[in-house]
Amino acid sequence: MSQNILVTGGAGYIGSHTLRHLLACGYNAWVFDSLELGHARAVPPGRLLRGDLLCRDDLERVFTQRRYDAVIHFAAYSLVSESLQQPQRYYHNNVIGSLQLFEAMQRHGVHRIVFSSTCATYGIPERVPIEEETPQRPINPYGNTKWIIELALRDWARCQGWAVGILRYFNAAGASASGDLGEDHRPESHLIPLLLQQALGQRPVFSILGVDYPTADGTCVRDYIHVEDLAEAHLRTLERLRAGEALICNLGTGQGYSVLQVIAAVESVTGRSIVTREGPRRPGDPPVLVADARKASKVLGWQPRYRSIEAIVETAWNWHRRHPHGYAS
Numbered sequence: 002m003s004q005n006i007l008v009t010g011g012a013g014y015i016g017s018h019t020l021r022h023l024l025a026c027g028y029n030a031w032v033f034d035s036l037e038l039g040h041a042r043a044v045p046p047g048r049l050l051r052g053d054l055l056c057r058d059d060l061e062r063v064f065t066q067r068r069y070d071a072v073i074h075f076a077a078y079s080l081v082s083e084s085l086q087q088p089q090r091y092y093h094n095n096v097i098g099s100l101q102l103f104e105a106m107q108r109h110g111v112h113r114i115v116f117s118s119t120c121a122t123y124g125i126p127e128r129v130p131i132e133e134e135t136p137q138r139p140i141n142p143y144g145n146t147k148w149i150i151e152l153a154l155r156d157w158a159r160c161q162g163w164a165v166g167i168l169r170y171f172n173a174a175g176a177s178a179s180g181d182l183g184e185d186h187r188p189e190s191h192l193i194p195l196l197l198q199q200a201l202g203q204r205p206v207f208s209i210l211g212v213d214y215p216t217a218d219g220t221c222v223r224d225y226i227h228v229e230d231l232a233e234a235h236l237r238t239l240e241r242l243r244a245g246e247a248l249i250c251n252l253g254t255g256q257g258y259s260v261l262q263v264i265a266a267v268e269s270v271t272g273r274s275i276v277t278r279e280g281p282r283r284p285g286d287p288p289v290l291v292a293d294a295r296k297a298s299k300v301l302g303w304q305p306r307y308r309s310i311e312a313i314v315e316t317a318w319n320w321h322r323r324h325p326h327g328y329a330s
Contacts, residue, residue: 006030006239007069007111009102010076012039012049014184015117015173015231019073020044021182022232033063034076040328043182054098060105071113071242072106073235074099077146080190081121081285084143095146103157114154115166115238120224120251120290122148122169129257130293133169133249141285155247164242170231170252171224171292175313176320178229183320185327192260193225193314196267197321199275207275209260211282214289220260222289224253227307227316237301250301253292258310266310270318 010016011032023030035053052059084091121144122137158165176183212219324330
């Protein structure tokens, strides 16, 4: 019998791709989303349950409506720069909202969860690639909120016998191979879509935020992981969960690309020149974040299919050309 899965934040970028993968693999999956940041058009008809994690009545309604076997928890605010400006908003939404979700799960006997965490919990690592045992020292409120939720879930696993999966992924990128699901944030803050908007003539210039980092070319280096590879990892984690265990894995390719290297890849894929200007560093940005994802390979049997930045950019370009104004196109 197929399992019922609740996907919080499933109308968002990574959540919508994971939802599609769940449904394709025979799971019965529903989305719980306020649509503050998500898109109803990213969710198949009949799969959207609109509500807010901060509203206990919304949660009670959803968990009373049907019995769920597990939850995949994406819903969160996730902009580093915004978290520095409005830390109270991030703690309220990310931490309190998650705790209310966990309380509802406990009331209704749902004790399996896969949590969308982030490499931002590591802060500025002492060495790269980053292993799961690397000390977690977040340097911004966003990373702090994710770290706090991780700590809570590890306690829930140890003290309440929950089966917990914590996935710390690096820079999600790309779009569905079919070209009908993609990245649409308002405002947009991620590197690849910003560059593609410039390639489409929607932005006059792209600002490189920091050219004085201690890297080969002076710009930030990140590990870009395709969104469909992330979706596959969530399903494998769901299948691997064991009661009383907190399974923690990094998700990345192990290959880092600088901002200038990503710009070159975008120019190669699109055939268009990117107009840039140099700007100051963005507060809260570490110089290098690259994953050691060997544990995910060993424990989950997971390997990313998209390994080159050009292949990732190509799927994103396919989406943006077809949807120049996102889901409103």
